[in-house]
Amino acid sequence: GQSLEQPSEVTAVEGAIVQINCTYQTSGFYGLSWYQQHDGGAPTFLSYNALDGLEETGRFSSFLSRSDSYGYLLLQELQMKDSASYFCAAPNDYKLSFGAGTTVTVRA
Amino acid sequence: GAGVSQSPSNKVTEKGKDVELRCDPISGHTALYWYRQRLGQGLEFLIYFQGNSAPDKSGLPSDRFSAERTGESVSTLTIQRTQQEDSAVYLCASSLGLASEKLFFGSGTQLSVL
Numbered sequence: 001g002q003s004l005e006q007p008s009e010v011t012a013v014e015g016a017i018v019q020i021n022c023t024y025q026t027s028g029f030y031g032l033s034w035y036q037q038h039d040g041g042a043p044t045f046l047s048y049n050a051l052d053g054l055e056e057t058g059r060f061s062s063f064l065s066r067s068d069s070y071g072y073l074l075l076q077e078l079q080m081k082d083s084a085s086y087f088c089a090a091p092n093d094y095k096l097s098f099g100a101g102t103t104v105t106v107r108a
Numbered sequence: 109g110a111g112v113s114q115s116p117s118n119k120v121t122e123k124g125k126d127v128e129l130r131c132d133p134i135s136g137h138t139a140l141y142w143y144r145q146r147l148g149q150g151l152e153f154l155i156y157f158q159g160n161s162a163p164d165k166s167g168l169p170s171d172r173f174s175a176e177r178t179g180e181s182v183s184t185l186t187i188q189r190t191q192q193e194d195s196a197v198y199l200c201a202s203s204l205g206l207a208s209e210k211l212f213f214g215s216g217t218q219l220s221v222l
Contacts, residue, residue, distance in 0.1 A: 018149070023194070028208070030209075031209055033209045041215065042112075042199070042213040042214060042215045042216065043151070043199070043201075043211075043213045044213070045209075045210045045211065045212075048209040048210065050209075058217060068185065081136045087151065089175075089209075091165070091208070091209060092205045093165070093168075093207070094139075094156055094163070094207050095153050095156050095164075095207075096141070096153075096208075096209070096211055097153065098150050098151040098153075099150060100149060100150040101149070102148050
């Protein structure tokens with residue numbers, strides 16, 4: 001089986017930096033994905049790490065350490081529109097297993 | 109189409125009735141997935157299709173749930189004799205291939221069982 005653990009919620013102010021951690025336990029691991037879901041919307045793909053290290057995509061970066069079974073999503077220069085739920089996910093057999101999600105609330 | 113399309117967007121039904129949810133994946137995507145999301149919770153895997161075949165149905169919550177896919181395109185998720193516990197958003201996703209890290213999701217069907 002596979003389990004992914006992430007914090008349930010994070011609150012920060014505009015312009016701040018937020019780090020969402022994800023630890024995983026899996027019988028077979030290929031990489032870690034991150035998805036964003038606004039309230040009432042569809043989850044959308046943000047990033048994927050197959051190898052250790054940092055992947056940067058604009059204000060968002062994602063990191064993976066396979067030896068530590070750990071990854072994180074870094075949100076920089078927070079904007080109000082970044083208020084959403086963020087899910088880490090990992091391929092498990094032929095499907096994608098998701099963490100329970102982290103709700104990020106950005107305050108003015 | 110441009111993206112994954114699901115219908116209806118909202119469905120209100122009475123306990124005991126059957127419902128059918130539809131998903132139109134992105135053209136050319138061979139893999140199709142159904143997930144369930146209860147309010148404020150994560151995504152619970154239900155079933156996947158590779159082409160028209162569903163090799164693993166173990167994620168379906170009960171025998172009241174069934175799904176099919178035809179023409180390697182449209183999929184329907186059917187829930188028979190609905191229960192209040194079935195109330196949730198049902199999300200469909202597609203990808204180019206299996207075990208893909210990048211799924212494209214539809215906006216879901218909000219099912220409310222009264």
